[in-house]
Amino acid sequence: MPKIIKDLNVVEDSWQVWRDTENLPTTGGVIVPLSLWQAHKDALLALGGIAVFLASDQSPKLLGADINSFALIAVDFPKFADGRGFSYGRELREQHGFNGELRAIGDFMRDQLYFLKRCGFNSFALQSDELDEALASFNDFSDAYQPSIDQSLPIFRRR
Amino acid sequence: MYAYDHFDRQLVSQRVAQFRDQTQRYLAGKITDEQFLPLRLQNGLYIQRLAPMLRIAVPYGTLNAEQLRKLASITRKYDKGYAHISTRQNVQLNWPKLEEVPDILEELAEVEMHAVQTSGNCIRNVTADQFSGVAADEVEDARAYCEIIRQWSTFHPEFAFLPRKFKIAVCGSESDRAAVMVHDIGLQIVKDAAGNTAFKVIVGGGLGRTPVIGSVINEALEPKHLLTYLEAILRVYNQLGRRDNKFKARIKILVRAMGAEAFKADVEKEWAHIKDGALSLTDEEISRAQSFFQPPAYESLPQQDMQALALENADFARWLQHNTHAHKVAGYRIVTLALKTTGVAPGDVTAEQLEVIADLGERYGFGEIRSTHQQNIVLPDVRQQDLFALWKELVELEVAAPVVGTLNDIICCPGGDFCSLANAKSIPIAEAIQRRFEDLDYVYDLGEVELNISGCMNACGHHHIGNIGILGVDKKGQEFYQVSLGGSQGLDASIGKILGPSFAQDEVPNVIEKVLETFVSLRQPEERFLDTFRRVGMDPFKERAYA
DSSP: OOEEEETTEEEEOOOEEOOOSSSOOSSSSEEEEHHHHHHOHHHHHHHOOEEEEEOTTOOGGGGGGGGGGOSEEEEEESSTTOTHHHHHHHIIIIISOOOSEEEEEESOOGGGHHHHHHTTOOEEOOOOSOHHHHGGGGGSOSOOSSOBTTBOSOGGGTO | OOOOOHHHHHHHHHHHHHHHHHHHHHHTTSSOHHHHHHHHHTTTEEEOSSSEEEEEOOGGGEEEHHHHHHHHHHHHHHSSSEEEEOTTSOEEESSOOGGGHHHHHHHHHHTTOOOTTSSSSSBOOOEEOTTTTTBTTBSSOSHHHHHHHHHHHTTOTTSSSOSSOBOEEEEOBSSOSSOGGGSSEEEEEEEOTTSOEEEEEEESOBOTTSOBOOEEEEEEEOGGGHHHHHHHHHHHHHHHSOOSOGGGOSHHHHHHHHOHHHHHHHHHHHHHHHTTSTTSOOHHHHHHHHHTTOOOOOOOOOOOOHHHHHTTOHHHHHHHHHHEEEBSSTTEEEEEEOOOOTTSOTTEEEHHHHHHHHHHHHHTSSSEEEEOTTSOEEEEEEEGGGHHHHHHHHHHHTOOOSOTTSTTSOEEOOGGGTOSSOSSOOHHHHHHHHHHTOOHHHHHHHOSOOEEEESSTTOTTOGGGSSEEEEEEEETTEEEEEEEEOOBOSTTOBOOEEOSSOEEGGGHHHHHHHHHHHHHHHOOTTOOHHHHHHHHOSHHHHHHHTO
């Protein structure tokens, strides 16, 4: 089983990312594109164990009322330099109250883990053979100036 | 001046450790060139034409003597014994070694300096009026707010991978010395009818390939909302800014495409979620930030008559007129050290000069030194009675060229001599123009003329807002120069218009001379170049330049 980082541990994980936007998967346990979900909700729900991922140009607002029906929502990073997903993470947590697993998938890199975590992500399908080493990057900084998901008060309210 | 507490110090030293680790992993082949690019850029490190270039942050252009001495020592130990003041008030080293950059950053951290976010697609070092806190025409000191913005933007988790770079400038004076109309966000401090402080928020200005004057989206933002409002703007931009074409990725393109009103509506919608949340500034925090920028212990001195002072010596008189400015405290004057010696790249300063300037800052002031976006250095608090003695020392140091605000106070990017982005050299153009106009009486008769040179479209030399702008272009492998006229910074900012087809390098001084002759022939008494141009338009200049 492939390994991911979840809640600061390296764990085995069975979710499959299904990138096909036309054909449906045949089993559950898959993370499907938003557009597939929107077009085939009932068929996908019948499979059980369905999660959804947002492409980098798909705002969480597009999930509408479905947001809190998912146990897992993923955000895809097509290129690590595409930082839209950082805003999506915060929006899911702060504006939509999403409490499930929030996963980064795609081309993000180890050196973004600290910021991703601050933006509400708690699982990371990091493309790397050195996941244990990568855990160190969560500790790049011990505190932060700004409020975010992991620290609700800015430093100026705690100084 | 802001002083780090335990918390600031810890963050900066953790940043050094982080970058040291990243550099080691890069050198060990564990990080690709592509991945390392944003990591090094956000620590100020470019890979340039001849060597890496390290851009060190000077938050809102404020330095102390100890920092200047450290910079001098770093340039000797790791570089070639000189530094360069950039057009965003930062300090650049042109010859550091990649593997030594973590050591340089560690030394900088010892004096509360860093290179955080001086490059890359993130919120850059915030800039301000170099006369903040001392200018006679000041509405309110911008520096406390700049420091508040600096802290909020430093390692902001959401905005480290924006569509493109993002620059914020704050001006607290009636006359704009921070170019707020041509920044991604410009903040102009204003007072409402009741005397309360507020910010006029200007968004979507910028230079570069597509120069745009910004749009006001909030006439009077209360200080407590400063950070939440900025965060809302950035959040809209991060999601909607174009990422398919780097030349269309700046916020100015987004604001123009949406229209300022629609952009503002999106910002306000986003703002509604966070407006009175934890990021709202408290009175305590504003007071805490302001406590670092309280006036130093000024003496109670009589205001001396400048004309009487000028009688001392004719050369001194010229310097006094051009290189010093009115101070808000009686008996004091703001002094600008011109890093514009002919034959030296504009903005370059040697290690020896840095050390002497540090001493001068302590002897003729309170140890504070400013860098300016015109690539000069400022001693903000000089007693009028010391001006003559200081001037003599500055002459000795070769930083007393009496040219501030004149044609010869050229703003100039490093250009093709150093920068790998440049299409053409810019430093030799500046030198050729300074040599052509060595007759200072002629230069003074011209009055206020801003001449800005950029070596490429990226416009680091701010050519669009020079009264005379010069842009290096590549024409079939040859370096050519496009001249534009009528640009200006300030609150009535305008983007220069192109004179016509570009010129070869050796033609440039002649063309500038023809432009100036045209100005002199059409000028009404005491009229500024900019005003003459605005009155008569481009045609007479064009006719003469291409005759």
